[in-house]
Amino acid sequence: xxxxxxxxxxxxxxxxxxAGDREAYGRLADRYLASVYAAAIRIxxxxxxAEDVAQDTFLRAYQRLDLYDMKHPFRNWLLKIATxxxxxxxxxxxxxxxxxxxxxxxxxxxxxSPVAEAAPPSRSQWQQWLGQLDESQRAAIVLFHxxxxxxxxxxxxxxxxxxxxxxxxxxGRRRLREIMGSPPMLExxxxxxxxxxx
Amino acid sequence: MECRDTERLIDAYLDRELPAETASxxxxxxxxxxxxxxxxxxxxxxxxKPEPIAVPAGLAERIAAAIESPEALTADRDVRLFEAxxxxxxxxxxxxxxxxGLAREDDSAKAHVPGWHGQARRPKAGGFARGxxxxxxxxxxxxxxxxxxxxxxxxxxxxxxxxxxxxxxQIAVNSDTSSAPDAPEPIIxxxxxxxxxxxxVAMGGPAIPLVPVxxxxxxxxxxxxxxxxxxxxxxxxxxxxxxxxxxxxxPQELLIIxxxxxxxxx
Ligand SMILES: [Zn+2]
Numbered sequence: 387x388x389x390x391x392x393x394x395x396x397x398x399x400x401x402x403x404x405a406g407d408r409e410a411y412g413r414l415a416d417r418y419l420a421s422v423y424a425a426a427i428r429i430x431x432x433x434x435x436a437e438d439v440a441q442d443t444f445l446r447a448y449q450r451l452d453l454y455d456m457k458h459p460f461r462n463w464l465l466k467i468a469t470x471x472x473x474x475x476x477x478x479x480x481x482x483x484x485x486x487x488x489x490x491x492x493x494x495x496x497x498x499s500p501v502a503e504a505a506p507p508s509r510s511q512w513q514q515w516l517g518q519l520d521e522s523q524r525a526a527i528v529l530f531h532x533x534x535x536x537x538x539x540x541x542x543x544x545x546x547x548x549x550x551x552x553x554x555x556x557x558g559r560r561r562l563r564e565i566m567g568s569p570p571m572l573e574x575x576x577x578x579x580x581x582x583x584x
Numbered sequence: 585m586e587c588r589d590t591e592r593l594i595d596a597y598l599d600r601e602l603p604a605e606t607a608s609x610x611x612x613x614x615x616x617x618x619x620x621x622x623x624x625x626x627x628x629x630x631x632x633k634p635e636p637i638a639v640p641a642g643l644a645e646r647i648a649a650a651i652e653s654p655e656a657l658t659a660d661r662d663v664r665l666f667e668a669x670x671x672x673x674x675x676x677x678x679x680x681x682x683x684x685g686l687a688r689e690d691d692s693a694k695a696h697v698p699g700w701h702g703q704a705r706r707p708k709a710g711g712f713a714r715g716x717x718x719x720x721x722x723x724x725x726x727x728x729x730x731x732x733x734x735x736x737x738x739x740x741x742x743x744x745x746x747x748x749x750x751x752x753x754q755i756a757v758n759s760d761t762s763s764a765p766d767a768p769e770p771i772i773x774x775x776x777x778x779x780x781x782x783x784x785v786a787m788g789g790p791a792i793p794l795v796p797v798x799x800x801x802x803x804x805x806x807x808x809x810x811x812x813x814x815x816x817x818x819x820x821x822x823x824x825x826x827x828x829x830x831x832x833x834x835p836q837e838l839l840i841i842x843x844x845x846x847x848x849x850x
Contacts, residue, residue: 412648419644424637437643444647512635531598531631556595559627566626 403439418461420452421467421533422468428528429472431509431517432479439475443468458539465533466543469525476521492514517563523558526551585614590620598631 404412421454422443429437523566529535597610618722
């Protein structure tokens with residue numbers, strides 16, 4: 387991902403953007419879009435949500451570039467923003483779903499047959515696996531295993547102590563192992579589980 | 585390496601905390617040992633060799649467009665750069681912020697990122713203007729409500745006084761006998777009542793709405809009772825030829841004040 391633009395370093399590009407060069411930001415975005423999008427879709431388990439998260443991440447990072455501390459890798463800074471946005475997405479989707487369920491329950495009680503929900507988009511195997519973890523377990527696993535983020539930075543993103551991150555990872559992996567060992571989920575059950583109540 | 589070593593070391597291996605030599609021994613065992621592979625193979629494979637994820641077509645262009653959009657220009661950064669004489673973009677940003685009355689507002693991230701709340705797919709124009717409207721509304725709404733309430737209570741009192749006031753409570757205003765029956769009647773709602781209502785409203789409304797009603801009624805009753813005692817020479821029934829003595833030469837608007845001073849025994 388970072389191999390496409392070997393010449394200027396992240397720090398040089400950041401300095402150029404800070405000096406008013408918008409094109410330099412485009413190069414940074416090209417460099418890290420794949421990482422940011424991958425983290426977003428793995429945490430949200432939803433392609434449309436992940437696109438929103440990726441777009442908001444780059445817009446927000448551009449607007450707040452002054453807050454970026456050059457001592458840390460630029461990619462990790464973007465991933466932190468993306469993770470927070472993805473977790474926010476999940477929370478607002480959960481609220482919408484609860485509301486939807488309440489409306490559906492009311493309709494059932496009033497004798498209406500609930501309107502059939504649009505079928506969830508078909509999901510790949512990894513989405514079904516990750517979708518069954520709870521949100522913070524999933525975020526910790528995604529950042530640590532797929533984006534090589536160190537514990538300390540994950541702890542910062544998730545706003546929890548380092549040891550809690552470690553516990554989250556261990557529990558998440560144990561849960562993944564159970565999920566992988568169990569028969570594949572029903573297609574329609576998988577979506578609801580993806581947006582966990584926890 | 586044996587199977588129980590796998591179980592013992594697998595977490596440290598996945599935590600990337602095993603020395604390289606131990607890690608490669610573990611990997612060798614995992615690839616050779618059927619039971620261990622069945623137990624851990626798919627987890628290790630999933631976590632160490634994840635499926636590549638393709639970026640959807642057009643996403644890069646949409647992001648570029650969002651960065652180029654006028655909303656992106658309203659970034660604090662551009663404003664600060666402009667103020668430092670660095671960025672031309674900042675001039676537009678400063679204009680946008682000024683136009684929205686937000687130039688000196690708190691720079692909380694959410695207020696400054698249009699479409700930030702995670703539902704909007706695209707940054708929406710007008711986010712700043714809406715924010716400014718809301719801020720102004722928060723600032724002025726309580727005052728507007730208090731003023732409207734004062735006016736409303738005043739009008740209610742004035743109208744009710746015109747409907748319900750008894751003739752003996754009237755104060756002679758006009759020295760002109762012939763026009764006395766047509767003279768406008770004085771206002772009975774006292775400033776005390778108005779003030780207590782207005783105070784209740786300005787403080788966000790009473791917890792029990794009945795309380796100010798009862799207070800107002802009690803105050804009104806006290807004011808009304810004070811008129812039972814004839815403090816002024818009782819207006820004689822004027823004959824057509826007789827001119828009653830002029831009692832007060834006050835404009836109609838000020839009549840509420842003597843009511844109160846009399847109620848207070850001043
Ligand atoms: Zn074994």
